[in-house]
Amino acid sequence: MTGTFTADEMMSVAAARSLTNGAACFVGIGLPSTAANLARRTHAPELVLIYESGTLGAKPDRLPLSIGDGVLADTADSVVSVPEIFNYWLQPGRIDFGFLGGAQIDKFGNINSTIIGGDYADPKVRLPGAGGAPEIAASCREVLVVMRQSTRSFVESVDFISSVGYGTGKGDRERLGLRGRGPVKVITDLGIMEPDPETCELTLTRLSPGADVEQVRAATGWDLAVVPEPAVQQAPSETELRVLRELKATIEGDQA
Amino acid sequence: MARILTLSEAISELVADGDSIALEGFTHLIPVAAGHEIIRQGKRDLTLCRMTPDIVYDQLIGAGCARKLVFSWGGNPGVGSLHRFRDAVQHSWPRPLEIEEHSHAGMANRYAAGASGLPFAILRGYTGTDLPAQTDSIKTVTCPFTGEVLAAVPALNPDVGVVHAQQADREGNVQMWGITGVQKEAVLASKRSLVTVEEIVDELTPRPGAVVLPKWAVTAVAEVPGGAHPSYAQGYSERDNSYYRRWDALSRDRAEFESWLKTEGLAERSAR
Numbered sequence: 001m002t003g004t005f006t007a008d009e010m011m012s013v014a015a016a017r018s019l020t021n022g023a024a025c026f027v028g029i030g031l032p033s034t035a036a037n038l039a040r041r042t043h044a045p046e047l048v049l050i051y052e053s054g055t056l057g058a059k060p061d062r063l064p065l066s067i068g069d070g071v072l073a074d075t076a077d078s079v080v081s082v083p084e085i086f087n088y089w090l091q092p093g094r095i096d097f098g099f100l101g102g103a104q105i106d107k108f109g110n111i112n113s114t115i116i117g118g119d120y121a122d123p124k125v126r127l128p129g130a131g132g133a134p135e136i137a138a139s140c141r142e143v144l145v146v147m148r149q150s151t152r153s154f155v156e157s158v159d160f161i162s163s164v165g166y167g168t169g170k171g172d173r174e175r176l177g178l179r180g181r182g183p184v185k186v187i188t189d190l191g192i193m194e195p196d197p198e199t200c201e202l203t204l205t206r207l208s209p210g211a212d213v214e215q216v217r218a219a220t221g222w223d224l225a226v227v228p229e230p231a232v233q234q235a236p237s238e239t240e241l242r243v244l245r246e247l248k249a250t251i252e253g254d255q256a
Numbered sequence: 257m258a259r260i261l262t263l264s265e266a267i268s269e270l271v272a273d274g275d276s277i278a279l280e281g282f283t284h285l286i287p288v289a290a291g292h293e294i295i296r297q298g299k300r301d302l303t304l305c306r307m308t309p310d311i312v313y314d315q316l317i318g319a320g321c322a323r324k325l326v327f328s329w330g331g332n333p334g335v336g337s338l339h340r341f342r343d344a345v346q347h348s349w350p351r352p353l354e355i356e357e358h359s360h361a362g363m364a365n366r367y368a369a370g371a372s373g374l375p376f377a378i379l380r381g382y383t384g385t386d387l388p389a390q391t392d393s394i395k396t397v398t399c400p401f402t403g404e405v406l407a408a409v410p411a412l413n414p415d416v417g418v419v420h421a422q423q424a425d426r427e428g429n430v431q432m433w434g435i436t437g438v439q440k441e442a443v444l445a446s447k448r449s450l451v452t453v454e455e456i457v458d459e460l461t462p463r464p465g466a467v468v469l470p471k472w473a474v475t476a477v478a479e480v481p482g483g484a485h486p487s488y489a490q491g492y493s494e495r496d497n498s499y500y501r502r503w504d505a506l507s508r509d510r511a512e513f514e515s516w517l518k519t520e521g522l523a524e525r526s527a528r
Contacts, residue, residue: 029333053283053435054282054435054437065495065497066333066334067282067333068282068333068437069283070434070435070495073490078465079435079436079465081437081440081441082307082360082438083364083368087368091361091380091381114386123346125342126341126342126345127337128329128330128331128337129327129329129331129357130329130357130360131360132329132359133359134361134381134385135361135379135380138380138381138383138384161384161385162387164383172384176383176384177404178383178384179380
């Protein structure tokens with residue numbers, strides 16, 4: 001146990017711990033990138049970082065500010081074109097982990113990064129869009145999602161399906177012909193959710209230190225299923241915290 | 257054979273009102289100066305194509321140059337949303353913006369089909385998402401060999417493809433390196449092309465992994481040092497991250513944007 005840490009730090013550490021050494025990970029910018037870079041500096045030095053700009057095996061010495069940051073190209077095993085990264089590396093299922101965030105997620109792990117409210121032609125808020133996520137969510141062997149939890153982001157059903165989790169429930173991925181397993185973990189600042197083996201509904205399995213079940217339920221827009229007596233995650237170690245803070249200090253501003 | 261032109265000549269000759277144009281660049285080597293020249297020349301009714309429309313597309317949209325956007329992720333990389341793009345979609349300001357939305361994999365394959373001279377591309381994508389329902393440019397095709405149903409997307413063949421590169425020689429052979437995204441495909445898919453370069457050199461130095469566009473595959477080359485600013489050109493300049501953050505604040509407000517447009521967007525040389 002260490003001194004104090006924030007819920008955000010716990011989230012980044014928990015997300016990093018979910019990545020295994022030697023795996024190939026397709027990394028989105030923001031929280032996933034922070035976690036993947038933390039993992040490579042702690043328990044998973046051989047983690048292969050792949051960014052959609054075409055950098056294979058990037059080993060950045062600071063946090064990249066975007067998926068096309070020059071530090072990724074400078075340190076990569078290879079830089080390939082964008083058609084190649086999607087067609088040769090992602091599509092055939094060569095990538096172990098897809099690491100995604102989003103604006104909304106529903107109880108079956110479907111993600112929205114397209115519009116909020118209204119309809120597609122007349123949205124309340126227009127978001128950046130799906131980018132690489134639809135095929136990352138479909139083709140990586142497993143998907144990890146990292147998002148801050150609130151009733152605005154964890155909703156009964158998303159306003160737009162930008163990328164598919166478990167669709168309408170168990171068996172839907174198979175019916176759709178999606179090749180990867182789908183979102184095996186959703187990691188938030190309050191805990192970790194995993195799909196129920198029978199229903200594929202996201203179920204709270206672990207709590208962050210200091211969070212309780214009622215707090216997580218209150219930050220979830222559906223009637224959240226919870227395993228009996230969810231375990232509490234191990235707090236960040238001194239090393240994890242130090243490395244995470246050093247990493248965050250490598251960039252200016254509020255980039256996650 | 258590529259002609260060496262000034263930026264102003266090149267945009268004037270190659271880009272017409274109503275054209276579809278692709279200013280490609282993946283965080284790196286974004287042809288921003290060329291976009292500003294399009295704003296200055298007051299081009300209208302353009303269909304803007306790009307996988308990752310960012311600040312320069314926000315500026316083109318806010319300046320009223322665009323009728324339609326064909327894209328897969330429209331944001332301010334590392335910062336957040338594009339406010340001029342949002343305002344156009346949500347409030348039709350300064351004019352309505354039609355959108356044709358894809359995933360990155362879909363857009364990359366559309367350019368690859370365009371560069372290949374094929375009518376469409378196939379990919380294993382979009383399945384289960386709400387994207388296909390919003391455009392007639394995502395359909396399915398059945399594999400004649402296995403019966404698998406795959407996504408089909410039409411080739412993207414812009415009237416004009418514009419990219420920025422590090423170097424060209426005096427004959428118009430172009431070389432770029434680092435993250436080269438979908439730039440080669442965008443140039444080869446387009447009917448006409450313009451490459452702005454950091455510098456024109458006597459002789460290109462061969463570099464492992466570099467992309468070379470031979471002079472006979474490019475319509476025009478213009479020497480525009482710093483033409484990617486605020487994005488970066490590996491070996492020449494760093495990304496100006498503070499510009500991206502400043503744009504977030506400036507672009508939220510229509511009046512502030514219009515003031516930027518008058519003082520910098522329409523200034524003789526690109527804002528830098």
